[in-house]
Amino acid sequence: xxxxxxxxxxxxTALRGYSHSGAGAKTLVTIKIEVTDPHELGWLxxxxxxAQKEAxxxxxxxxxxxxxxxxxxxxxxxEIGHQVLLGLPYYGGEK
Numbered sequence: 001x002x003x004x005x006x007x008x009x010x011x012x013t014a015l016r017g018y019s020h021s022g023a024g025a026k027t028l029v030t031i032k033i034e035v036t037d038p039h040e041l042g043w044l045x046x047x048x049x050x051a052q053k054e055a056x057x058x059x060x061x062x063x064x065x066x067x068x069x070x071x072x073x074x075x076x077x078x079e080i081g082h083q084v085l086l087g088l089p090y091y092g093g094e095k
Contacts, residue, residue: 006047012037
């Protein structure tokens with residue numbers, strides 16, 4: 001990810017609490033931020049929207065790349081292993 005970090009040492013913002021939940025490979029982290037200054041709220045929402053947009057763009061690019069790899073894997077010709085001879089009948093006679 002290339003987006004920056006969100007600083008909570010700005011005036012008008014304070015970390016209220018955080019929690020996490022999850023099982024397996026994914027975990028959801030919830031962060032509660034208390035904001036008293038409307039300008040800081042606007043800044044924070046803009047930063048979060050930009051991070052969310054970048055994450056969606058990255059996920060879409062990864063999905064497109066995976067789809068292209070899958071399509072390329074299907075397009076490869078299969079290796080020819082054991083070839084079966086055609087069972088053409090021979091009726092004898094002149095060639």
